[in-house]
């Protein structure tokens with residue numbers, strides 16, 4: 579769909595760096611949050627402060643493994659449907675990843691620019707809010723998110739592995755993984771999901787009713803598309819379709835990134851004690867919040 583060359587180039591470089599990086603050296607902390615040294619630098623974070631978002635930028639905000647590549651693909655397809663132009667990736671689309679000069683180069687890019695990000699709400703550049711860019715916020719239930727994150731580390735040959743699922747789970751619950759704690763990320767977003775220019779999307783809703791969700795995304799972005807276009811885009815956005823194209827779209831990483839695409843895979847890994855620990859954490863931190871209700875935890879994380 580898009581020109582993936584820069585996309586794949588960045589992924590390959592990150593994988594190359596990962597080869598030489600042990601798990602114990604994978605993270606550096608910036609303003610209290612751990613990030614992978616293979617993808618982020620403090621110079622880039624400093625440069626990000628001055629990033630000027632545009633009113634017509636499209637921001638895709640998510641914690642890792644919640645489906646950002648899925649939404650990215652859908653938004654690219656929608657842009658193609660309305661403009662007949664392939665969305666080009668002159669830079670890696672994750673805003674905070676890359677060298678510190680990328681924001682200067684991005685000034686030259688045509689609108690609309692897609693800014694994917696895993697940054698917590700309070701770490702996003704101020705200009706996104708000031709200039710009222712539209713933000714799609716994608717969430718996925720925390721148990722499947724953790725399982726997807728673990729397999730990503732342990733399946734991709736060049737990415738540092740954890741000694742076991744139990745070890746990964748411990749670090750995930752402490753927020754000692756790339757981009758920090760799922761729960762902090764969620765709590766940070768909780769009060770902003772009904773803000774103007776913000777649309778909440780649930781991975782599990784996308785799985786359940788892809789065409790309807792795509793239609794809502796198009797409406798939110800004010801893209802005028804026909805039923806037939808929605809139908810075509812949803813056919814191209816199913817898990818089998820995206821996995822089949824993944825080598826072409828994401829290079830060597832593709833088949834690992836598009837791993838299983840299911841709801842409830844956590845049941846294959848979580849022990850009884852781990853279920854209890856996460857259920858308690860959810861109860862304490864999110865259950866009483868409006869985001870807690872939106873995540874439909876009882877449907878997707880229990881039973």
Ligand SMILES: Nc1ncnc2c1ncn2[C@@H]1O[C@H](COP(=O)(O)OS(=O)(=O)O)[C@@H](OP(=O)(O)O)[C@H]1O
Nearest residue numbers: 642643644645646647648726816817836837838839
């Ligand atoms: N079309 C479609 N349908 C269903 N599921 C999909 C789809 N596209 C991506 N995925 C799944 O999303 C998971 C990867 O999430 P991200 O893209 O956010 O990963 S990353 O943080 O950017 O690395 C990863 O989840 P798991 O399969 O559970 O590991 C992907 O398979």
